[in-house]
Amino acid sequence: MTTPDIRALLKRIGCARPIRPDASALRGLYRAWQRKVPYENIDTQLGRPITLEADDLIDKFGHRRRGGQCFETNAAFALLLRGIGFEAILVDGAAERETYGDERWGGHNALLVRCQDETWLTDVGLADPFLDPLPLREGRYRSGAFEYALERLEGGVWRAHHHPAALLSSVDFRTTARQASHYVAQANNQRGQLMVHLHKDGYKQALRSRTVRRATPTGSTHMRTLTSIEEFARTLAEVFGVPLDDLGTSGLRALWEITGEQHTRWLSNRAKAH
Secondary structure, three states, X not given: OOOOOOHHHHHHHOOOOOOOOOHHHHHHHXXXXXXXXXXXXXXXXXXXXXXXXXXXXXXXXXXXXXXXXXXXXXXXXXXXXXXXXXXXXXXXXXXXXXXXXXXXXXXXXXXXXXXXXXXXXXXXXXXXXXXXXXXXXXXXXXXOOEEEEEEEOOOOXXXXXXXXXXXXXXXXXXXXXXXXXHHHHHHHHOOOOOEEEEEEOOEEEEEEXXXXXXXXXXXXXXXXXXXXXXXXXXXXXXXXXXXXXXXXXXXXXXXXHHHHHHHHHHHHHHHHHO
């Protein structure tokens, strides 16, 4: 369709269509999305193809009520914002580039939004997101109960520094617009570990393989390991809001087996490190 029907996306996050595309509306939409739509790379784990076509994104996020990895979530949120009248562009990102170098470019994208003479970083595709849009200005910002900082680097690159308890120390991003189609290959080539994340008020909850991690603003974390497929299924559905019927019984069983292998490798690597 030429103009995507965004009503399903608004219904998914429990928001009425804003009267105007201003900063207040952006903040409300962004917060609602972060609280309702999990970051998750389940389809990638299961080898299911990732598509960034508008109809497919609206079906997955709006009708099937799923989450997705960075390339999907930022593209879907961009569709929603553009449908309301915001100027939203996808840009290249690189998680923890300060540690791992330029090879990280291509592994992430981000979303920049222009409204009321201000540019905002509205990255809903992070496995450890901030709760509010951040103005694209150097400085420190409190988002919910967590603190972040934005730094301008050389060559038109920016760096978002995350709080001490974050899963990511920083994310770099450029400001040159890209089309969603630019990221299709990267979206289908990434696997890594299973990662599911959802922002709660006052803390962040993440699932990596079979380990659930809860982080608070003070830097404290609590971790527990899921020991049965039944507990795994309950956690996906009740903690992170992943609809199990969309995975199917065979998909859930396959995901449990995959995460078992990942968890075993993680335990082995941790033992070697000590």
